[in-house]
Amino acid sequence: MSAKVLASFALIAYFRDEPGAETVENLLVAAGKKDTPLHMTDVNYAEVKYSIVKKDGAKAWEEAAKILQGLPIDFHSTTRQMADTAADFKARFPMSLADAFAAALAKEKKAELVTGDPEFRALEKEILVVWLK
Secondary structure (H helix, E strand, O other): OOOEEHHHHHHHHHHOOOHHHHHHHHHHHHHHOOOOEEEEEEEHHHHHHHHHHHHHHHHHHHHHHHHHOOEEEEOOOOOOHHHHHHHHHHHHHHOOOHHHHHHHHHHHHOOOEEEHHHHHHHHHOEEEEEEEE
């Protein structure tokens, strides 16, 4: 299994059981079995948290946070280099800053980015994208 970065879209879909949730669950199971964690930036973690709190409430976030502790995901703090790459993506493509950080981590790790967010279509020449359906 090649390295994979989760965009916020993927983890939100997983927690809300939206389309693509089963694919994310399969990736998490495979990552756990092979001891090869998935990756996500702290910026995308923050986006997942505020999205769940805003739409589903603080109680839903508390439950999600407990589940997150047991998932095979390595969370990465940003670096100046990652911020530079994210800023470059944000300047060149119409996307959110959080999505730009997910793309920057994927580029840094030479990993596939897992998402269903159409904002990433413009980056397919820059990074590998695994599309959730």
